[in-house]
Amino acid sequence: MRRKVTIALVGNPNCGKTSLFNALTGLNQKVSNFPGTTVEKKTGDVKLSNEIGLQIIDLPGTYSLYPKSADELVTYELLRNKAETNFPDVVIFIADASNLKRNLLLFTQVCDLGCPAILALNMVDVAERRGIYYDVEVLAKELGVPVVPINARKKTGIEPLKEVLINNLPKEYNTYFSLDKVDPDFLNMVSKVTDKRNPYAALQYAINAAELISEKSARIKEIFENYKFDARQFQEDEVFARYHIIDAAVKKARVYSDLSLKKSLTRKVDAILTHRVFGILIFLSLMFLIFQAVFSWTTYPMDWVEAGFAQLSNYVQSSLPAGVLNDLLVQGILAGLSGVIVFLPQIIVLFLFIAILEDIGYMARVGFIMDRIMRPFGMNGKSIVPLISGMACAVPSIMASRSIENKKERLITMLVIPLMSCSARLPVYTLLISLFIPDNAVWGPFNIHGLVLMLMYFIGFAAALVSAWIFKFFIKSTQINYFLMELPGYKMPIASNILITLYEKAGAFVFGAGKIIIAVSIVLWVLASTGPTKQMNAVAEKYTAITVNMTEAEKNEAIINGLNLQKDAALLEASYAGQFGKFIEPAIRPLGFDWKIGICLLTSLAAREVFVGTMSTIYSVSGTDDNLDSIREAMLKETNISTGKPSYSLATVFSLLLFYAFALQCMSTVAIVKKETGKTKWAVIQFIYMTVLAYGSSLLVYQIFG
Amino acid sequence: MNLSQIKFGEVATITKVRGDLLALKLFEMGVLPGEEVALENVAPFGDPIAVRVGEYKLCLRLQDAAHIEIKINE
Incomplete structure (x- = not known):
């Protein structure tokens, strides 16, 4: 053994x-x-x-x-x-x-x-x-x-x-700091309450428990008071006593010390990287470079993932007998899985850069440069890395905010991270922007499509700052507000460190967010594929009748496929998801949304990009390869029955863009915020404030432009 | 004078650290009376600052630095 x-x-x-x-x-x-x-x-x-x-x-x-x-x-x-x-x-x-x-x-x-x-x-x-x-x-x-x-x-x-x-495994522990100056009776009391025999462990636990752990804190505070024990003063004395002991040991062990030899490369590099002009320019250029990389390097792998899953879905669909199990596998599980994996390339590229910059020590400098800017918004320099990571995925980013010491600043950071435009919003933005701007439109040297996309990212960041500023006034903090951060010396990056960090972040996304995305996908598949029996049967019968009445000549593949797609759309309309869309239509009509968008709002709760997939079902677009253009055309053709105008007017598209920028349509984020804050309360507050923000701004935009 | 007033090129010795929790945290981070400090960087917007203290580089806000009393070394 x-x-x-x-x-x-x-x-x-x-x-x-x-x-x-x-x-x-x-x-x-x-x-x-x-x-x-x-x-x-x-x-x-x-x-x-x-x-x-x-x-x-x-x-x-x-x-x-x-x-x-x-x-x-x-x-x-x-x-x-x-x-x-x-x-x-x-x-x-x-x-x-x-x-x-x-x-x-x-x-x-x-x-x-x-x-x-x-x-x-x-x-x-x-x-x-x-x-x-x-x-x-x-x-x-x-x-x-x-x-x-x-x-x-x-x-x-x-x-x-x-x-x-x-x-030479040590079995015993050493002691350095002596509790001679502390009243032994008091120590006995503390040992009893904390149930610890080691007096230092007992006292140390009691001091922390008085501040942190609720059940015993009242009793401990009482003992502290009875014995007139000043925890703050004790900690100070302890630190000084320890330094005294350490000083002696270090002096004896230090054989040679000549600080005049000290030459610091770090100092020279910092003079540039934190310079008032160059420092900011370098930071902004790095950000620009990173986003260029995130968008341009990931197109192909994302296409491969999508194509791979499309093939896999086709294979499963055709090789298993048609039925509920087949649909569950293809439309529930595989669709959910594909929705998770497709984001991995972007998340990996973004975190690759962050991990490298972190490993060489640059990220601490970003905190140093940005602290002054973040401060008025109730955050600090350490908030900047989680916020930037939020552009990949909110889930690992919210976890990354743990290093922020001040509870209030950490909470605010976690609350606003999901306003940063994450990778799941990108496909939605791309589709919506393409509705009113052709892909190849240019303004001077710039691609307008890209400019609007950048504007969306900027709007998300601005909303995060403004929300943080508002939260600053509502969240109370008893903690003293300080910001101390070590700036480590620069180091050469090490591949293994970076790869392991990447593996961890990708893991947090796949297993943290992915689990929930798949679970929600399955629930939504049930809602979208089942409905009140009467309505569902009526749709099925209607299409069966059409097929039966068709002549042999009409029964070519294209027509059958077209019919099947129409049938899917009609079934979706009759399903519970469709009922939900119609049910909330009155509430979202002032935003310029119809029941079809209502269905998308529901299905987007798995992950926002499901919007695109749901749209393609609603508009009976075939689910194969490059269907973005076909969805766009179908959406553009759609007219509103009551007004006779196009359903996707500029006002509706603007309104939708803002809704997707601001709404917390991500159950994984809700789950991680609940876990990280330890309270359901904050997850609920976050969900509500983001929904209100989304609804309010969409309403405003639609009413102004509509 | 205090650490928020230190200028480039000056080397100072910490004489006293004020503040309740802040002082404790600073002590734990090796910012102790008797240690030498020197200004290394100032952030682009004038705040925070980075100082060399003991054997490492610490970034702190001016408002926190104001709690650290120093004496410029001759």
């Missing part, structure tokens, strides 16, 4: 923790939840030797065990509870050697909490380039733990680290 050892990777942000995790586990990693919670953990299983198997847990970077962000809370939650099944046997603490003192603060806290630890001294080369040299053996002796120099990005030192895990 192989022995399983659980190892947690802990360290400050930017210390190289994730690089080490990737170096240790490769692609052998998975994201799952801590038992009984919605908190995510990243784990990887590695066979260390014939006797030992490792379960490695990667924890978000933090500066201390008094968590300030949702990210940091994850780390704290794992380390605080020894009874937890995932409690690590050993912590590998990754410390940035070029900034050792600050890194060791957290290290001593983690040890005091009761975790046996190994210190992995990362980026020793960076430190040496800056003129700082450490004697690893002295450091190990001073700290009383095994110390292994590594370079996580270059994957050096990994074998010696494994060697320690095999032969």
Whole structure:
């Protein structure tokens, strides 16, 4: 039997923790939840030797065990509870050697909490380039733990680290900080309430619990008050006492230090990248480049996905006997699956750029440049990356907002991310814009179609900012509003880090959003293919009668196909989805929408691009390859029965464009917001405010232009 | 004077950090009395600023920097 050892990777942000995790586990990693919670953990299983198997847990970077962000809370939650099944046997603490003192603060806290630890001294080369040299053996002796120099990005030192895990696994934990100055009676009380024997763990838990965890907080606050314990002052004293201990150890271990050697490439690069003119120009050019790439690189793969699924659908449809199962497979599951996969190319390209920029350290600079602009809108510099990612898919972007410390700013960021135009809106925009602008129309050197599309993205961004600004006044925050962010040194990007990030983001989309898209697709398929029996039968009978009465000469393939398409449209009209469309028609008529658009609004709840597919069914357009032109023609021909004018007037199209830009027609987003905020309330508020915004602006536009 | 008033080329020593939660967070991030600081970058709109503190580079807003008292080194 192989022995399983659980190892947690802990360290400050930017210390190289994730690089080490990737170096240790490769692609052998998975994201799952801590038992009984919605908190995510990243784990990887590695066979260390014939006797030992490792379960490695990667924890978000933090500066201390008094968590300030949702990210940091994850780390704290794992380390605080020894009874937890995932409690690590050993912590590998990754410390940035070029900034050792600050890194060791957290290290001593983690040890005091009761975790046996190994210190992995990362980026020793960076430190040496800056003129700082450490004697690893002295450091190990001073700290009383095994110390292994590594370079996580270059994957050096990994074998010696494994060697320690095999032969020299620490069993005991070290203590550094003494609680001598704290009243022992008080500590006893705290130990009892928190049910922890280790006094530091007990006190530390109590301080956090007083702020965070509701059930015991009242009792703990009472004890604090009775013993006149000032948690804030204690934390300050603790930090200083720890630095005092660390200073002594670091000084002894530092063999040579000549800071005059310090030459910083980072400083020179930053002088340009954060320059008041060049900095902004470079940022804007990068954004432009990225979007060019997202649109131009992905056309072919997206076509392949669509063509592939069309073939697969045809194959399944013709090889299985006709019936409900066949329809469910083709129109429910395969259609849903295709709707998920088709976005992967765009999402991968966008996240590829974001991952590269993140890995080299540029994204932190974007936060630095943009903070001043985001601030009046109740967000901060860290909001910018999730917002940009929102142009791919809101689901992974909302998850990416975890690094924002301030709860209010994080919440606002999550609430407005879905206003950024995501990839699912693109096919809808493309179809709608083509209704009033020919593909090849140009204005000077610009393609007008492209300009309008850009305008839509801009409108989404502007709406996000304005909504954020309004939320700022309604969301209360007790937290002090500060913005502190480390600007890490620039590094060469590493392919494996980027690929693993991509794999993760794509996974979050496919498994997070995809699951729901498919589930909703199936429900909507049921609604669109079933209906009140009487009406459905009437349609079926009508078309059977037509076929029966046809002469042999009339029965050529084209006519039959045409009839079948008309029949599908009539069935959709009679279905529950059709009934729904007619039911809400009075409500959406002021926006210029008829019941047919009403059906689309319903089916778009799976993912917005379903709009295009539903339109093609409604207008009896055959579902094969390049049908965008045929849908467009069918929509243009449509006239409104009551007015006799075209159904898709300019006003209706504008109104629809705005509706799709603003409405939260995405169940996956609703689900992820509920999960990330921990409250149904915010998901509901988001759904309502976006619907109101969509309805209001569509109404306004239609009434002005209509 | 405080850190929000530091100019390029000046090297200063932190004398005091004020503020409740902010000060704690700054301490945890190694912004301690006795540490040296120097201005490295100013964001395009004049705020936030990036300073070298201890052995790394920290970005902070002027309003937060104003909580950090400094003395310019001779």
